[in-house]
Amino acid sequence: MSGALSTAHSVVAPSGRVKLLAGAIVVLYALVALVPLLWIGLTSIKTPPDSISYPPKVVPFVHFEPSIEGYCNLFNTRSRQTADYLASLPPANSACEEITRSRSMVVVGPSNYVPRFLNSLIIAFGSTLLSVGLGTCAAYAFSRFKVPMKDDLLFFILSTRMMPPIAVAIPIFLMYRELGLSDTRLGMILLYTSVNVSLAVWLLKGFIDEIPREYEEAAMIDGYTRLQAFRKVVLPQATTGIVATAIFCLIFAWNEYAFAVLLTSGTAQTAPPFIPIIIGEGGQDWPAVAAGTTLFLIPILIFTVLLRKHLLRGITFGAVRK
């Protein structure tokens, strides 16, 4: 696999015209891909009336005045009050309070967004850590040791991904109810781990296969045990693969929607099933939904940007060795 790919990297540099064309295609694609994101970001700074006005209001400060109302509504729960009661209140002590009162409501407490967001963080990072940890150990074993029925086991591991995970939703639902794992963070971590671990094993086995055994052998002769050699020699060289795998696992666990809807409702609910059901006055509160989505994008954006160097090298499957 790597042999074929690495030769593709040694071809002469592309000509200027090819580069220009490639650049144009990338820019075009980026525009198409970014428009929905941009729209979500814009919606999050509109007022509810602006967000559903027709024709749409596009340019901030020209077509509409930006407002933090979406973010206020995202983080707070409100209740409608009579004009008399509102008049009897002392002056509002925050911008959000003021906006809320202008809609004839008061803030009665924090919304569930923060706990849902925390659930997402715990479940996504927890399952990623577990998938990558287990995957690295299993991949190392498959790569280096004589495992009985190795090929069959690897095929079995892969076969768990041969249908969409949601196809087994009902058995899992029943099983989780029986085991008391429904609506628990542990249950969700285990579920996402079991989906991701097969991907992790296969990806990481490829990366570890590419690290010549001689390095570990040299380390063992230099006075290290196999485990120490694994830590000092294999892990540092597998970083790229581990990071790329972690990003794939994290993106799946972070964005997973179907199981989250099915299995979580309260204590363990993640952000994806929570965000779309933020209801405002007279229906969906679009600015709040957009605000929730915008904030939801941030952790994965940070994670990916921090590790993008590894990711770029990682998704070429070790073809570029450094």
Add this chain to the structure above:
Amino acid sequence: MAEITLAQVSKRFGPVQAVTDLSLTIANGEFVVLLGPTGAGKTTSLRLVAGLETPDDGRVFIGGVDVTGLPPAARDVTFVFQQYSLYPHLSVFDNLAFPLRSPTRRTPEDEIRRAVGEVARLLRIEDKLQNRATQLSGGQMQRVAIGRALVRRPAVYLMDEPLSSLDAKLRSELRIELKHIQQDLGATMLYVTHDQTEAMTLATRIGVINRGRLVQIGTPRSIYEDPADIYVATRLGSPGINLLPRALFPTLEAPAAAATIGVRTEHLAIAKGQNGAVTGKVDWIERLGDQNHLHIDVNRQQIVSLVDPDEGLGVGDEVAVSLHKPLFFAADGQRVR
């Protein structure tokens, strides 16, 4: 420093018998070179000593201790690998320091700096110490790999073609350097090479391996002058030994079983004219500067001989050929005396 003993060691990889019934003792302070064609089992033999392979049969002793079941780290050996052995994520300095930082051998940092500096000077890589291991040329990498073996004082040094990717000049310099180091330390070394010059100059004894078997072991001189069979005879000497049918020299005295006559290039006497028992014609001359290789056609058999450039022979000349110290081999390749 310690003695190595391999006692009837065999190793098989699936259908391939890599090493068969290998028995060999390397005395304390001895420099033994294993010589053999590719795939002969040289690397496997070293790996068996190092503990990177476990023998199917037989036992391995280092310093009188049975180490057959011990992991590599417990054997106190170093190994210079044939390829891929520098840790690519570490600098040259850290590569050299790696063995000294191992949990079994914790060394103070200033002692590490001293030892690494000394080895780097010896191998002429001082200016590369801060480079990443991947930013070196092949020859520099190989020197770092040798350096990693020399930076500590193990019981046994194992080296698998450590000089193979160096240029000729550096190779001959390091060859001398290695021999000095080995003698100064009184080190026990097991060394693999394809290069016969290396084998001849470095070895206390040479072991010739073919198809997993140790065919012959002895001093370089005895291997060269007194080979046990045709294979060993062809292994050494450049240009190679002339192998000629017995019938080409009907008047030569030879044992009855002799089917082939082996004669080294320097053991041929060539004289202008036809006064010898056997005559041939000069086919062509390879001029190497200090000497010439004369290719002589004797009854349509090619013979190669060394001659002085001043000999005054030219292509087409008739020459008389006579043999000194011919070696005789039976039809199965075994030496007959």
